[in-house]
Amino acid sequence: MRRIEHIIERIEHLRPFSQIGGRIIEISNNPDCSFDDLVEVIKYDQGITANILRICNSSYFGLKKRITSIKQAVSYLGIDEVVRLAVMENSADNFNEEQKGYDLKEGELWRYSVSSAIIAQELAEKKHIGNLSLVFTSALLKDIGKLILNTYVKESFEDIMELVQDKGFTFREAEQKVLGIDHAELGARLAERWNFSRATVNIIRYHHDPEKAPRKDPFIPIIYLADSLCMMTGIGVGSDGLAYRYYQDVVDRLGLSDTELQKTISTFLDKLRGIEELITVSGGN
Amino acid sequence: MEVFVGVGDMKVSNDPEVVLATYSLGSCIGLSIYDPFVRVGGILHYMLPESSLDLAKATRNPYMFGDTGIPLLFTEVYKFGAKKGRMKVKIVGGAQILDQDGFFNIGKRNYLILRKMFWKNNVLIDFEDVGGSVNRTLKLEIGTGQTYLKVSGGGTRLI
Numbered sequence: 538m539r540r541i542e543h544i545i546e547r548i549e550h551l552r553p554f555s556q557i558g559g560r561i562i563e564i565s566n567n568p569d570c571s572f573d574d575l576v577e578v579i580k581y582d583q584g585i586t587a588n589i590l591r592i593c594n595s596s597y598f599g600l601k602k603r604i605t606s607i608k609q610a611v612s613y614l615g616i617d618e619v620v621r622l623a624v625m626e627n628s629a630d631n632f633n634e635e636q637k638g639y640d641l642k643e644g645e646l647w648r649y650s651v652s653s654a655i656i657a658q659e660l661a662e663k664k665h666i667g668n669l670s671l672v673f674t675s676a677l678l679k680d681i682g683k684l685i686l687n688t689y690v691k692e693s694f695e696d697i698m699e700l701v702q703d704k705g706f707t708f709r710e711a712e713q714k715v716l717g718i719d720h721a722e723l724g725a726r727l728a729e730r731w732n733f734s735r736a737t738v739n740i741i742r743y744h745h746d747p748e749k750a751p752r753k754d755p756f757i758p759i760i761y762l763a764d765s766l767c768m769m770t771g772i773g774v775g776s777d778g779l780a781y782r783y784y785q786d787v788v789d790r791l792g793l794s795d796t797e798l799q800k801t802i803s804t805f806l807d808k809l810r811g812i813e814e815l816i817t818v819s820g821g822n
Numbered sequence: 823m824e825v826f827v828g829v830g831d832m833k834v835s836n837d838p839e840v841v842l843a844t845y846s847l848g849s850c851i852g853l854s855i856y857d858p859f860v861r862v863g864g865i866l867h868y869m870l871p872e873s874s875l876d877l878a879k880a881t882r883n884p885y886m887f888g889d890t891g892i893p894l895l896f897t898e899v900y901k902f903g904a905k906k907g908r909m910k911v912k913i914v915g916g917a918q919i920l921d922q923d924g925f926f927n928i929g930k931r932n933y934l935i936l937r938k939m940f941w942k943n944n945v946l947i948d949f950e951d952v953g954g955s956v957n958r959t960l961k962l963e964i965g966t967g968q969t970y971l972k973v974s975g976g977g978t979r980l981i
Contacts (some may be wrong), residue, residue: 640974698975707920748908765919769928770829770869771957776975779848783922794924795926799875802928806830806869806886808881 540689541717547685548727557582558627559731562678565620566734572611575620579607588626588819589619597808597815611785621673625651625819631684633820638690639683640776644820649773650677656765656805663801664791666755675740676760678733682724682741683736689716694776698728701780708777721745747787749775758787766802824961827865830886834864838965845959847915849929851888851936851952852960854912855895856967857904863962866895870928871935888935910970911945912969912981914960917953929953949981 545759555776558666560578579585586607593604593614604610619717632647639646657676658669666672683690693715700711712719733741740760743750747761762785768779793801804813827833827844835842844867844870846850856863866885873880873887884890896906916933933952949969951958957974972978 650832694975701975705920714910735842768919769849771846771850771915771917774846774848774957774974778957778974779917781919781955783919785921785923785926789928796875798926799870799928803870803879803886804874807883809829 544685544689544716544718544723545726548730550722555627557585557620558661561620561623562674562731562733562737563629565624565674565738566668568671570616570620570670572608572616575611575616575623576607578633579623585623585626590623592622592626593619595811595818597811598710599811602658605666617670620670621714622819624670624674629820631681634684636683636687638687638692638694638776640771644816645773645775646680646683647773647820648813649767649775649817650680652762652772652821653677653763653767653813654677655812656766656801657760659801659804660759660763660791660793661742661756663797664759666759668756671712671734671736672756672759675737675756677726678737679722679741679744679760679764681727682720682722684800685727686712686718686720686723698699698776700751701777706780707745708780709781745781747786747801758791762791762793762798766798766805770802770805786806827867829867830869830883832864832866832885832895832898834860834862834895834902835858835964836862836902840964841961842964843961847958847960848917849932851913851915851932852958853892853895853936854910854960854969855899855963856962856964856968856969857899857908858910859905859908859928860892860903861964861967862899862902862904863964863967864895864899865960865962866891868892868932871931886931888932889939892936892939906945906962909945910948910967910969911940912949912960913947914951914958914971914981917954917956917958920955951981 593610635643654673654676658673659671696715697711700706709719725738728738728741743757747757750757825841850869854865863933868888868891869961871888872889880890900939916929918929959972961970969981
């Protein structure tokens with residue numbers, strides 16, 4: 538069997554998301570989701586509820602009162618925020634694992650995913666782009682293809698790095714050339730298979746190639762830029778380093794000044810201690 | 823004992839058992855200084871070049887910025903008896919995303935602010951590994967002054 542077919546075949550066997558997880562992601566993609574929608578999904582799962590409450594009570598949110606129920610969490614943080622926490626709760630285990638192919642120790646890919654999701658959300662707020670939960674969730678899950686491709690990247694690491702170091706390939710282009718598929722495309726196919734929304738599938742597919750994305754998609758440039766800023770901070774970055782392309786015109790189209798971009802980074806760093814706790818608590822450590 | 827230096831952070835030590843370590847240097851700069859005579863050293867890990875961006879944040883965390891963090895690193899090691907003329911100065915980081923040649927090249931600007939300040943203050947650089955599109959890790963053994971660099975996708979080497 539050809540390698541690419543073998544990789545794609547693995548999609549069939551991977552189940553990073555439980556049925557509940559899939560429904561939580563569906564809810565997060567719906568801008569009109571309600572408290573009842575969420576409770577309907579999680580009410581039979583004590584574990585999920587307990588974990589969401591644990592995340593709510595991390596110092597990231599700085600709530601003075603201890604949150605003891607989902608209803609209370611929603612009244613303090615709002616339904617959108619609680620849905621985002623539910624998505625985090627549900628994704629952490631998979632993303633938390635060590636990814637040797639990408640030289641990421643346990644917890645590092647999770648650290649990267651949460652960090653870039655937080656930055657994406659802030660940029661989306663700045664640009665008044667609605668549906669923050671969709672932005673957050675998609676940014677959080679955009680590297681899901683790495684969970685599968687990791688093994689193959691490890692096997693072919695020298696070939697991939699040769700293209701990156703000597704031929705000017707981006708890491709994604711090198712994955713495509715050597716393995717026949719890259720982590721963005723593989724992630725998009727996973728997302729399609731699990732019936733994620735069209736918007737999320739597109740974000741995952743084009744998060745390194747925003748210039749190929751449908752021009753009117755408002756989310757992809759935001760998530761692309763957040764990913765770039767996150768790479769620059771270096772937090773949770775692995776062997777692929779910063780070996781991706783910077784599209785100045787995509788960034789220009791967003792109309793954010795240099796000062797605004799630097800301020801986005803500094804705001805993120807200013808909250809870093811709380812964010813680190815959010816990452817650790819949600820990662821179950 | 824490894825002492826972790828975070829992003830926008832600085833640590834100084836004269837404890838020979840301590841290894842200062844900073845990870846995830848993307849466009850940030852990791853600056854390591856060490857005086858072998860008194861065996862004192864420190865690492866600064868800053869993310870942005872200039873504190874004029876946000877003075878309130880710079881007051882809260884001066885290590886986030888090059889122009890406020892660099893003088894503090896030197897001041898702190900001087901307190902332990904270190905002297906500028908004996909200092910081993912090593913810098914790594916300042917990476918950029920491919921094709922990031924425009925104005926928003928934080929890696930390059932982080933490097934330039936350091937060069938400008940060093941030139942004004944007569945500080946010589948003993949080693950530098952900056953730029954490219956790689957992620958770096960920097961470690962400094964206080965007992966020996968040995969400094970190690972790990973580049974993403976490669977091994978660790980003595981610098």
